[in-house]
Amino acid sequence: MKNYNSEYRKKTRTSAKIFARSLKLHVHGVSHNIRFYEPYPFVVKSSRGKNLVDVDNNKYTDYWMGHWSLILGHGPKNVKESLKKQIDKSWMYGTVNEQTIKLSELISKAVPVAEKIRYVTSGTEATMYAVRLARSVTGRKIIAKIDGGWHGYTSDLLKSVNWPFTESESSGITNEEEIISIPYNNLEGSLKILKKYAKNLAGVIIEPVLGGGGCIPASKEYLKGIQEFIHKNKSLFILDEIVTGFRFRYGCLYPTMKLDPDIVTLGKIVGGGMAIGVMCGKKEIMEYADTARKKKSERSYVGGGTFSANPVSMVSGYAMLSHLKSKKSVYSKINSLGEFARKEIRNVFDGKVVVTGKGSLFMTHFLKDGITEITNAVQAARCDGVMLAKYHFKMIANNGIFFLPGKLGAISDTHSKDDIKKIVLASEDF
Ligand SMILES: Cc1ncc(COP(=O)(O)O)c(C=O)c1O
Structure with a gap:
């Protein structure tokens, strides 16, 4: 060679x-x-x-296209122009801004499950919060992921990422036994494991196309079967569409398979090349994050971060999605x-x-x-x-x-x- x-x-x-x-x-x-x-x-x-x-x-x-985030290539004109205008006004407010609302209006129309949204600055944060939310809502601890599933660096999901898919990727991770993993596209094998942990199963997180694990689409039957079990078991179905969201169509992949996830995470493309993570989902679930309405013992403290929903990411995401919507x-x-x-x-x-x-x-x-x-x-x-x-x-x-x-x-x-x-x-x- x-x-x-x-x-x-x-x-x-x-x-x-x-x-x-x-x-x-x-x-x-x-x-x-x-x-x-x-x-x-x-x-x-x-x-x-x-x-x-x-x-x-x-x-x-x-x-590589910016970790697969740059679906319009590097520096597309409309995103650049929008960013220039925003930079002229300023780039960090740390307060409520209309740019965020405009982006959310686009996302919620394109992603039906996004009844409520929270922004963060990376996909890692989005999946970390999705896991916390699932635990809060269900009062259970165990999260199942896929053998080879990658959801960022969060300690909650840093297990069974690489061969032989049995270990944590890092030391320093606590409560590893609360992360279990199931074989992708193998419904029987997955259900066997899920049933064993059913009573304490807070949720299952899945990429509809396994990205880092080998660029492998999930079959519709597999996802439907997992979803059926999760919902019967009163656990939550978290779809990680950080790679797949707005990648194959204007919107997520899950509606094409008629799936009904509870929480969806987005990132990459929806930030138009700027730092972003999005956690969105059904209203009754997302509202567990509402600190005004829930006591500490009931709520899920999720979202936030100094740079969350900063106007630069919001404007950039808005320009990206507007372009994709119109073209x-x-x-x-x-x-x-x-x-x-x-x-x-x-x-x-x-x-x-x-x-x-x-x-x-x-x-x-x-x-x-x-x-x-x-x-x-x-x-x-x-x-x-x-x-x-x-x-x-x-x-x-x-x-x-x-x-x-x-x-x-x-x-x-x-x-x-x-x-x-x-x-x-x-x-x-x-
Ligand atoms: C499916 C999936 N989820 C989550 C993440 C983490 O996102 P970030 O790198 O923005 O933290 C990635 C990153 O590649 C990903 O592919």
Whole structure:
């Protein structure tokens, strides 16, 4: 196998120097573990449209797209103009502002379950609060998540994220026994576990497309079956649509499957590229967060944060959603580019890969160990992750194409069929 390191090092000399400074100051040189890759990540100086430009002036067609948040590409004009206007007025009030209400009016129309909303500044906070809310409402403690489910860094959900899906991802986590995990797309196996914990089960949190766990859509039957059990058991159904919300259509994915979640978390796209987390849900559940109406022993203290609902994130999210609402053709375009990418990449590798995904999200899995299909994170984890990282790194070093090594790719409105064809050529070369 060709070593692409020397080509990479040659073209990223300035990045190497700057990253050496970063290593002195930041743990492993980064502030988000996944942003590091060997030998060192290139350092970005600017981005526009589909491209990232590094400090050595290399241009990369980007499929990481700001942790998959930039569905209109980098710096879309309407978001930029709205932000400029807001910055002119000021960027931090710490008080009620109409920008928030305008964004909520858009979200509540597009996401029927969003009868009440609370904003935070990251997806992690949104899922952390969703868990707390579920515990408050039910008076129970146990939260079930999916093997391979990723909901951010909250201590409440930092278990069973990576192979072998049995441990916490970190020390320092208390009450680990209150986080249990169930096998994705395996209704019988999941119900068996849920039934065991039913009496103390506060809720189940699920991504309708497993993102970090391998870009794997859940089947409708699976989600419906889980939902039925949860509701019979008087637990809460939390759908984490932080990746999937506004990614495949204007709104969430759950209405397309006729699901009835109690709480939905959003983030990424709805912030238009600015920091955001959204927790929303049915009125009677969200109202447990109402400190004016509930005693401490009954309420759930959720939401808030110095920068919650700051006007910059609100304006940016509003501009993003308004654009998507008025130009729904964005979705047909990027969804069909995703379909094209999955088909063409699969053809190149001729049976040696499975390309998972949905709409504009896709991920290539190099098969091994007799794995032939990928419907859960266990199968994804048993594929050749080293090969995937090499494949992505080769594209960075040789082809000016950027996937965060090992992660799924997200297509934006700024990508074209020719861009996907370039991935296909790079794959043939690999
Ligand atoms: C499904 C899902 N939930 C929650 C999060 C956490 O969001 P954030 O990184 O904004 O804290 C992520 C982040 O990638 C995610 O993919």
